[in-house]
Amino acid sequence: MSPDIANFIGKKISRFLGSDQTTGPESLGSFMRLRIGIDVTKPLPQVVKIRIVLGDEQIVTFTYEWLPNFCYLCGRNGHISNWCETRFQLEFVDLGDSSPYGLWLRAVGRADSRTRFPQTTFNPA
Template identity: 30%
Template sequence: MASSSSPSLEVEDLYKRLNLEEESGGITVKAEEDGKKEGQDFNWSLVGRFLTDRQINFTAMQNTLASIWRHVKGVCIKMIGPNLYLFQFFHELDVSRVINDGPWTFDQHLLIFKSLELGMNPHQVPLFQVDFWIQVYDLPIGYMSERVARDVGNFLGKFVEADSNNFTGIWRDYKRIRVSMDIRLPIKRRMKLKKIGEEWSWINFKYEKIPTFCFFCGVIGHFDKFCEKLFDYLDKSGKNSMVYGSEHHQGELQ
């Protein structure tokens, strides 16, 4: 007995099923020599954004960064999305200097960047961490060891390195540590520490090259008059109670 369905419809259904199977499948790509070369190039690339809701003047930004970076072999800057940029360097020394000498700003807006690695999608790289050099004041004698530097750095964010001059015999008013900080969190003004059997001591922090930050909430990237938490810091007399205060701001290094 002949089938009641049309042969053309059966072929059409089969074709649809094949298409669905193809779309849900995948392949494993073998890394060839071209892929290695591409990965090598991307080791000299950064993806970044500026900490602002405003539109960036792309041409002015290019010229400004080219002027302050003074890269020897050049850099190609591309806009790959709204407030998202790809910085392609052409020599390892140029990109290393940009990474190590930061943080950088344009028009007072902090540049947040991350090195690209093979397999990364530039549009999906989380951009919230910035490395800052931080000066540590009022450390008691005998407290600045490599271990203490690391513990203090991890209190502030994620310890990156300590200034090698910290551990020389020359007396200095402060020690320096480099810390990777989440810019979504308030900066820390001070902390207390002690050794077993001793009294607590307060140590204070000053941030090098810190951009605009809020006196009320301590978050980098906006002024206090634009802070959503502004009214949470108003005292009963109606005066602004600045948690970070003008005296703290004057101590920060710009």
């Protein structure tokens, strides 16, 4: 996929910060690695619908690298399901197969993203 498509998808989610340098028409596979800035107080995006120039609507699904302390109950970073405010507000929570967030959100078998995306200092101002 092209850098323009990466930019377009990244901006649909949030703030596009870059894409993997090996992402492009010559790369193999059905995935594209993006670096985006997200609001960690909100649930992580799972899918986005896009339409590319008079084409059919496509659904793009996401997996995430480096998800520390991710809550599979509310979809937010910073705590785990055992300590989720949502859990304490409900009498009984059965995550089962009906949870909108699952282990499928975690990317596995990918190269170390720290080597592909150099660390930068982010200033939200």
